[in-house]
Amino acid sequence: MGRLRKLLIPGVDKKLLVRDAVKVMPDPTRRRFLTTGASLGALTLLTGCDVLDSSSAEEMLKKVSKFNDAVQAWMFNPNALAPTFPESMITKPFPFNGYYDVDDAPDIDGKEWKLEVRGLVDNKKSWTLDELYQLPQVKQVTRHICVEGWSAIGSWTGTPLRDFLKLVGADTRAKYVWFQCADKDGYNSPLDMPSALHPQTQMSFKFADQILPRAYGYPMKIRVPTKLGFKNPKYVISMEVTNEYKGGYWEDQGYNSFSGS
Ligand SMILES: Nc1nc2c(c(=O)[nH]1)N[C@H]1C(S)=C(S)[C@@H](COP(=O)(O)O)O[C@H]1N2
Numbered sequence: 001m002g003r004l005r006k007l008l009i010p011g012v013d014k015k016l017l018v019r020d021a022v023k024v025m026p027d028p029t030r031r032r033f034l035t036t037g038a039s040l041g042a043l044t045l046l047t048g049c050d051v052l053d054s055s056s057a058e059e060m061l062k063k064v065s066k067f068n069d070a071v072q073a074w075m076f077n078p079n080a081l082a083p084t085f086p087e088s089m090i091t092k093p094f095p096f097n098g099y100y101d102v103d104d105a106p107d108i109d110g111k112e113w114k115l116e117v118r119g120l121v122d123n124k125k126s127w128t129l130d131e132l133y134q135l136p137q138v139k140q141v142t143r144h145i146c147v148e149g150w151s152a153i154g155s156w157t158g159t160p161l162r163d164f165l166k167l168v169g170a171d172t173r174a175k176y177v178w179f180q181c182a183d184k185d186g187y188n189s190p191l192d193m194p195s196a197l198h199p200q201t202q203m204s205f206k207f208a209d210q211i212l213p214r215a216y217g218y219p220m221k222i223r224v225p226t227k228l229g230f231k232n233p234k235y236v237i238s239m240e241v242t243n244e245y246k247g248g249y250w251e252d253q254g255y256n257s258f259s260g261s
């Protein structure tokens, strides 16, 4: 009781909120939530509530206590679609996030940049940006959710990753697609193959109809709307199809690699 009272005052204690959410969750969901990381971001993903203020924290707890089979289906079904939104709901300005300030973000020359494709693929070629821009693209307005508990709606345009994997002859029975990025101290992230083949997972080249700005990952990011933000690598320089779990920047610091639907 003391804990709950502590939560309901303004200024939400995020750690306590996750603990309380776990407590009020119906049982099968609770076990699965715990095995997939039990993060504030996952709660945001599942309830649609941002919890940076106390009224939405209360709202979140209410929703969590009513979790049912539908929520579970969304959380554990690799084919479930992430919600899409009208363009009028796009968050402006869209936040930048990285483990450094925006001034230290990679400053990539698009003429020099190449995407290296390696591992279990028939065609181990490096792709120039011009070549990638020739591929068919689609636009999606989806919600980006950071593990820290904030979220924002944005519009990303690019090529479905599954189309690209098909084009390069990837062995889609492999376990992962592993991405490496250009950040100065490195950034990488493994994506499980079902999520890589998810129809909404995208190699994004544009944000809000403009060439992807430097802040958001120029020249290419991998947009995975069914996963938390840290599973959406920006400034990607290589992708490797592999059966080996190679770890990732945040995954190695204890964040659950599944982190999403
Ligand atoms: N290369 C790279 N990708 C990254 C990160 C990063 O630091 N470096 N941060 C991740 C995290 S935690 C988030 S929330 C999103 C932020 O994306 P945005 O700047 O487009 O909002 O990028 C993800 N991808």
Ligand SMILES: [Mo]
Binding pocket: 097, 145, 146, 147, 148, 229, 230
């Ligand atoms: Mo994040």
